[in-house]
Amino acid sequence: MTAEAIGQTLIYGITIGSLYGLAAVGLSLIFGVMSYLNVAHGTLLMLGAYASYWLFSLYGVDPFLSIPVVMMTVFLVGLILYVLVFSTLAKLETDSRIKNSLLISFGLMLVLDNLAILFWTADERTVTTFYSGAVLEFLGLRLPYVRLSGLALAVMGILALHLLLTKTYFGKSVRAASIDWEAATLMGIKVNKTYLFSFAISSALAALCGTLFCLSYAVTPTIGEAWSIKALIVVVLAGMGRIGGVFFAGLLLGVVESVSVFFVGASYQEVVGLVIFVLVLMFKPQGLFTMKV
Amino acid sequence: MLEIHAIDVFYGDLQALWGVSLNVQQGEIVSLVGPNGAGKSTLMKTVSGLLRPATGSIIFDGIRLDRVPAYEIVEMGICMVPEGGRLFSSMSVVENLELGAFNIEARKERFEALERVYEIFPVIKARKNQMAGTLSGGEQQMLAIGRALMSQPKLLLLDEISLGLAPLLVQSIFRVIKMINDSKQISLLLVEQNVRMALELGGRGYIIETGRIVGHDEAQRLLESEKVKKAYLGLGEVQGEN
Numbered sequence: 001m002t003a004e005a006i007g008q009t010l011i012y013g014i015t016i017g018s019l020y021g022l023a024a025v026g027l028s029l030i031f032g033v034m035s036y037l038n039v040a041h042g043t044l045l046m047l048g049a050y051a052s053y054w055l056f057s058l059y060g061v062d063p064f065l066s067i068p069v070v071m072m073t074v075f076l077v078g079l080i081l082y083v084l085v086f087s088t089l090a091k092l093e094t095d096s097r098i099k100n101s102l103l104i105s106f107g108l109m110l111v112l113d114n115l116a117i118l119f120w121t122a123d124e125r126t127v128t129t130f131y132s133g134a135v136l137e138f139l140g141l142r143l144p145y146v147r148l149s150g151l152a153l154a155v156m157g158i159l160a161l162h163l164l165l166t167k168t169y170f171g172k173s174v175r176a177a178s179i180d181w182e183a184a185t186l187m188g189i190k191v192n193k194t195y196l197f198s199f200a201i202s203s204a205l206a207a208l209c210g211t212l213f214c215l216s217y218a219v220t221p222t223i224g225e226a227w228s229i230k231a232l233i234v235v236v237l238a239g240m241g242r243i244g245g246v247f248f249a250g251l252l253l254g255v256v257e258s259v260s261v262f263f264v265g266a267s268y269q270e271v272v273g274l275v276i277f278v279l280v281l282m283f284k285p286q287g288l289f290t291m292k293v
Numbered sequence: 294m295l296e297i298h299a300i301d302v303f304y305g306d307l308q309a310l311w312g313v314s315l316n317v318q319q320g321e322i323v324s325l326v327g328p329n330g331a332g333k334s335t336l337m338k339t340v341s342g343l344l345r346p347a348t349g350s351i352i353f354d355g356i357r358l359d360r361v362p363a364y365e366i367v368e369m370g371i372c373m374v375p376e377g378g379r380l381f382s383s384m385s386v387v388e389n390l391e392l393g394a395f396n397i398e399a400r401k402e403r404f405e406a407l408e409r410v411y412e413i414f415p416v417i418k419a420r421k422n423q424m425a426g427t428l429s430g431g432e433q434q435m436l437a438i439g440r441a442l443m444s445q446p447k448l449l450l451l452d453e454i455s456l457g458l459a460p461l462l463v464q465s466i467f468r469v470i471k472m473i474n475d476s477k478q479i480s481l482l483l484v485e486q487n488v489r490m491a492l493e494l495g496g497r498g499y500i501i502e503t504g505r506i507v508g509h510d511e512a513q514r515l516l517e518s519e520k521v522k523k524a525y526l527g528l529g530e531v532q533g534e535n
Contacts, residue, residue: 172388182375183380186343186375187372188365188367189392189395
């Protein structure tokens, strides 16, 4: 193990970890706001990845340039899914919301994943641009530009969400509704509207993550499931609380997974995240980065 | 301005209010007193739209409230300070106040409203950047009242605002309430277990027991009535009357 190898591994861990964080932030947002556990979150990410892929391969639109269109499209998909599928759960108590949303979104994930296989086949799709292989050489490390820009955009996405929630009237109403929806209603906040838009925003962030993912990795219809699990692990790691905590938990998972290659080999890499998931639930179920209220 | 006509309210199959009628006139203070579980909070929640009456009607400035969604009731000028304050505890004091002015009309005047609330509660201003959950009980209650005032209400509903507060704090909260009503711009409907404090504010009072209005008069006359003295003020010669 040379210093370069370790550095290289860390860089890869951080770049993929930032995407884990981005994926988990959306999942955490809707869980925090409306107590929905949306396991179809990864499927929305997959839709974003395919949207970018098709725009690139059919029309030659660069994935970085198509980000606004892809995010808007999946934002709309989120709005429609919420109205058609998830809005009925809002009448339930918190506990029933968690269980029912889990079941509904699981079914939704199966349906959408299989529709994706039907329409787009299970073939691996890759986006290869002229800059795909370009790397930045730095202290003997090779840093691919697409990964670095992915990291930067993931941070920007999370920062934008943070600013939305803390600086705008809408964002404050979302936080208020997540703390006490009844009191929020008494303040004249349309709680259903905050739910609807939180869901759509979470979908758009998943789409952003999907786009950044397709730039470095192959896309298939089944990546949705894998990403839902990653996002879930990160949310459990972080615990409910600050968005920043979710992001750092994502980085942590990415780094631990990458470094574990040295110890358990690449084939067991996936297991490491799940082991951490179980350990955290056993010994610190409130999460590692929880905020005291 | 507020007229409640013979409403029945249920929690599932359980009937909580039976044919309750009550009215509040412009600029008036009306107290609703009664023992625990009598349906006081139920009535407040029904007026603010969190619960719906099965029969009867609620009319506010000529409009049927019982058909308007809760968030629009706030826009129409009714705001409730719920029992226990129900602040957004992990948000700052200032954010709580801003959320009070969420409806479009109130939002336009939120800076003026904020100054007014700071004038009424200087202690709130001193703590404006703290998390609401870190305030003392009395401060939290003041913030809850301030947050409701931010919505520019014509009618303020106050649900058990003295609950759990030290007597001195209760007095100062009631002084503020009296002051809020002084200009007669804001009418008050308050629910209280602290019967004496509530009736001493003046105005009129209703007595509610097991979901029914059992008495109604000028607050002063209620204070002097034998029934109230015995049942609520502990002044009667006989303890209880069952």
